[in-house]
Structures are given as C-alpha cells and as structure tokens.
Amino acid sequence: MSETHDDLSIELKQLIIETLELEDVAPGDIDPDAPLFGEGLGLDSIDALELGLALQKRFGIKLDAEAEETRRHFSNLNALKALVEARRAD
Amino acid sequence: MLRRRLDATGRATCDILGVLDPNADLPLVHASRHGDTTHTLEMLEALERGEPISPTRFSMSVHNAVLGVHSISRTHHRPLQALGACGDEFDAILHEAKGYLVEGHRAVVAVLSEGPLPSAYQGYTEHPGTACAVGMRLTLDRGRRLMASDPVRGAHPTPLEVMAWLNGDAPFLDGRHRWQLGAE
Numbered sequence: 001m002s003e004t005h006d007d008l009s010i011e012l013k014q015l016i017i018e019t020l021e022l023e024d025v026a027p028g029d030i031d032p033d034a035p036l037f038g039e040g041l042g043l044d045s046i047d048a049l050e051l052g053l054a055l056q057k058r059f060g061i062k063l064d065a066e067a068e069e070t071r072r073h074f075s076n077l078n079a080l081k082a083l084v085e086a087r088r089a090d
Numbered sequence: 091m092l093r094r095r096l097d098a099t100g101r102a103t104c105d106i107l108g109v110l111d112p113n114a115d116l117p118l119v120h121a122s123r124h125g126d127t128t129h130t131l132e133m134l135e136a137l138e139r140g141e142p143i144s145p146t147r148f149s150m151s152v153h154n155a156v157l158g159v160h161s162i163s164r165t166h167h168r169p170l171q172a173l174g175a176c177g178d179e180f181d182a183i184l185h186e187a188k189g190y191l192v193e194g195h196r197a198v199v200a201v202l203s204e205g206p207l208p209s210a211y212q213g214y215t216e217h218p219g220t221a222c223a224v225g226m227r228l229t230l231d232r233g234r235r236l237m238a239s240d241p242v243r244g245a246h247p248t249p250l251e252v253m254a255w256l257n258g259d260a261p262f263l264d265g266r267h268r269w270q271l272g273a274e
Contacts, residue, residue: 020146021094049145056142 008081016077019054020047032077040076048074060089092159095146097126099205099221100156106225107160110199114166116227117190119200120157121172121179123246124207124215126150131208156203169195177216177246181266184236187228197229202249218248224256235272241265 013027016036020043034040037048048065051074055061061084063070073083093101107118130151133143149155154172161170169190175182179202187198203223207215228236245264247255255263256271263269 023094046146046149053142053145 008084009077012077012080012084015054015058016041016051019050030077032081034076036074036076036080055084059084059087061087092163095150096156096159097128097205099203099223100126100159102221102223103156103201103203103225104160104163106201106223107199108164110225110227111166114164115168117169117171117187117195117198118157118160118166119171119173119183119186119198120154121175121183121200121202122153122204123174123177123179124204124217125153125174126155126205127211128206128208131210178266180247180252180263180269183226184228184238184269191228191230196231197227199225199227201225202252204249216246216248218250220250222249222253224249224252226256234274237270237272238267239270241268 009032010027013030016022016030017025017027022041025041030036030041037043037045043051052063052065052070055063063073073079093104096104103120107120110116111118129147133147133151136143150159152158152172153174154170157170157172160166171186173179173182173186183200183202187200190198201223202225204218204221206221207217207219211217241264243264244266247263247265251260252263254260255269261270
C-alpha cells in the first residue's frame with residue numbers, strides 16, 4: 001500500500017469532499033501531489049477559509065489566513081497531511 | 091463547479107436563467123422575497139451556540155449570491171439585479187425590467203423564486219408552502235402584451251401563482267397592479 005492510501009490521507013480527502021460539498025469528486029480523484037487550489041482540484045479562496053475552519057474543528061489546528069506558510073500547507077494533499085501530523089492537538 | 095454552493099432553488103434559478111438567456115447577453119433580474127432562509131437560519135443558530143460560521147455560507151448569504159454564481163459560471167457580464175420587496179417582487183421585477191428595456195436593452199430575463207421555509211419560520215410570514223421558481227423573458231417587441239390596471243385589492247403573488255397565471259389557469263394576476271396577458 002502506497003503512502004497516500006493511509007488512514008490520514010483518506011480522512012483528509014473525505015474531509016475536503018464533505019466540507020467543500022464536492023459532489024462530483026471521489027476520494028480517488030484527489031491526486032495527493034496535485035494543487036488543491038486554482039488548477040488541479042479547482043478550489044478557491046472561500047474553500048481555503050472553509051478548509052481552515054474544518055482543520056480547526058477536527059484537529060485543533062489554527063492557521064493564519066494571511067501567512068505565507070499557510071499557502072504552502074494548502075498546496076496539495078501531502079502538504080496538508082504533513083501539517084496535520086505535525087500540529088494535530090488530539 | 092460553483093453550483094455546489096447553491097441549494098435546489100438556486101440551481102433551478104440558474105437553470106432557468108441559462109435557458110432564457112442562452113448567450114448570456116441580457117440583463118438579469120432575480121427576485122426572492124425571503125432568499126435562502128434555511129442557510130441563514132443555520133448561521134444564526136451557529137452564532138447562538140458560539141460556533142464559528144461557515145465562510146462559504148457567509149459568502150452566499152447575500153441576496154445577489156445566486157446571480158453572482160450564475161454570472162461567474164456563465165461569464166455573464168451584463169447588468170444584474172437582485173430584488174427583495176416584501177411580497178411585491180412581481181411588480182418590482184416588471185418595473186426594473188421596463189427600466190432596462192427603455193434604456194435600450196432588447197430583452198430582460200427575470201426569475202422569481204422562493205426557497206423552502208424552515209419550520210421555525212412557519213406561521214410568521216407568507217410563503218407559497220414549497221420551494222418554487224418561475225422565469226420570464228420580457229421585451230418591448232411585438233408579442234403577447236402585458237397590461238397593468240389597478241387591482242381591486244393588492245396581493246403578494248408567489249412564483250406558484252405566477253406560474254398558474256402564465257399557464258392560463260387564472261385570468262389575471264393581482265400584485266400591486268392587476269396584470270393581464272393580451273391575446274397570443
């Protein structure tokens with residue numbers, strides 16, 4: 001099993017799909033290395049705020065919406081996973 | 091992609107706008123007396139519980155959100171007008187449409203919609219009892235004439251009543267004026 005099929009990756013994919021109501025997207029459609037925003041999955045700035053709130057609720061991770069590092073954490077699924085592994089409060 | 095942010099009524103509204111304005115080159119008017127009350131109430135309840143509200147829901151909580159989504163998804167760059175008029179939406183639509191037409195636009199597309207009313211609000215306001223939406227394409231060109239006269243008694247027509255009237259099930263529609271359609 002590859003690294004991207006672990007439980008946390010699947011949980012994050014489901015979190016993204018449910019939180020952002022991506023009706024036509026299945027977990028398998030989210031490439032862990034592809035950009036989540038703009039091209040790739042095509043998410044926008046409101047989705048970023050929504051996802052930030054979901055990370056806060058689920059994992060207790062608070063992010064600064066203005067910080068450059070937040071942009072990096074949200075660049076793709078693997079970056080998001082690394083953030084959660086490093087900062088999760090539960 | 092942005093449609094995911096709309097409820098069923100918002101999607102129906104966009105579908106109607108797309109059918110009546112297929113080239114996305116006409117001014118659009120969207121009127122709704124109450125708008126998306128379900129999501130607005132959800133946000134109020136979240137605030138009451140001290141929980142943060144959804145940024146997506148907040149971004150969609152303005153009355154012109156449906157037209158905004160439609161204009162982005164269809165790259166529509168013509169005038170847009172969102173209306174709420176305490177039950178007088180039908181008359182307001184026609185006044186706004188006439189303004190655009192007199193300015194020289196060849197036609198105007200208007201949708202009147204109502205979303206479902208949450209149970210907490212039932213009994214506190216007039217509502218058609220179901221989610222509904224109806225659209226019209228209005229022009230000053232030849233066609234079925236729309237005529238206004240003073241109503242016997244003013245009324246608040248819902249989308250369902252507008253549909254019944256346009257179907258010929260009612261001889262006239264009472265709003266602030268009595269509206270009648272000329273012969274075909």
